[in-house]
Amino acid sequence: MKTILEIQKLDRQIYALNREVDKCQASVNFKEYKAKLQEGRARFEQLEAQANDIIKNFNIANNRFDKYRGNADIVKKRNSDNINLDNISTLIQDTNDLVGDLSEENRRVEDLVRKSEEIVRKSAELSAKLTEAKKHSAVYKMQIEKKREEVAPKIAAIVQQIKELEPKVEDKEKYAKYKQMKEAGIFPVFVPLVDNFCGGCSVELPLNFVEKLKTAKMLPCEHCNRIIMYQTKA
Numbered sequence: 001m002k003t004i005l006e007i008q009k010l011d012r013q014i015y016a017l018n019r020e021v022d023k024c025q026a027s028v029n030f031k032e033y034k035a036k037l038q039e040g041r042a043r044f045e046q047l048e049a050q051a052n053d054i055i056k057n058f059n060i061a062n063n064r065f066d067k068y069r070g071n072a073d074i075v076k077k078r079n080s081d082n083i084n085l086d087n088i089s090t091l092i093q094d095t096n097d098l099v100g101d102l103s104e105e106n107r108r109v110e111d112l113v114r115k116s117e118e119i120v121r122k123s124a125e126l127s128a129k130l131t132e133a134k135k136h137s138a139v140y141k142m143q144i145e146k147k148r149e150e151v152a153p154k155i156a157a158i159v160q161q162i163k164e165l166e167p168k169v170e171d172k173e174k175y176a177k178y179k180q181m182k183e184a185g186i187f188p189v190f191v192p193l194v195d196n197f198c199g200g201c202s203v204e205l206p207l208n209f210v211e212k213l214k215t216a217k218m219l220p221c222e223h224c225n226r227i228i229m230y231q232t233k234a
């Protein structure tokens with residue numbers, strides 16, 4: 001067991017080194033820019049959807065213009081065919097309605113033009129920002145790589161130490177379990193009992209569990225599955 005705990009201590013150093021890379025400023029910035037890039041892409045999709053909407057509305061407006069053109073022809077025809085005092089007021093009314101419809105349509109189209117200009121402007125802005133973000137994230141990625149290269153020989157040395165210790169492990173079954181849990185992302189695997197709490201997940205352990213642990217010396221935590229050791233420092 002002593003050897004396994006020594007290995008765990010070495011693995012802990014590897015974890016710390018990897019964390020150093022993950023928590024370095026370049027990594028933090030890189031994650032930030034990555035999030036920004038994703039946000040930007042989502043925004044682009046939104047703008048595209050808005051643009052498609054505008055195109056659809058333009059087509060609808062176009063169809064309406066055709067209809068007005070048709071109406072105008074009808075009014076013109078009526079005007080020339082049978083103009084008399086009875087229908088002159090209807091004709092004036094029809095013409096006024098047509099003029100009203102057309103100016104409303106004109107306002108709508110102007111509004112669409114304004115909106116599309118805004119989309120073009122926003123897309124250009126966004127595109128510039130994304131290009132900038134891409135440039136930055138490439139720089140950060142390089143810095144992270146450099147940091148990783150810095151810690152790589154240290155990690156390699158520790159891995160070597162672990163390899164030398166492995167043949168000395170007596171409880172092969174326990175060590176296999178250790179490796180299996182470590183690979184599953186559960187680390188540290190062996191944790192101390194801290195008062196009546198699990199030294200891994202900090203859950204309070206029932207008194208009968210603690211009692212059992214006193215005799216068994218080692219039991220898996222019912223909550224996080226880590227192996228709790230009684231009176232042994234991890």
Ligand SMILES: [Zn+2]
Pocket residue numbers: 198199200201202203221222223224225226
């Ligand atoms: Zn636990």
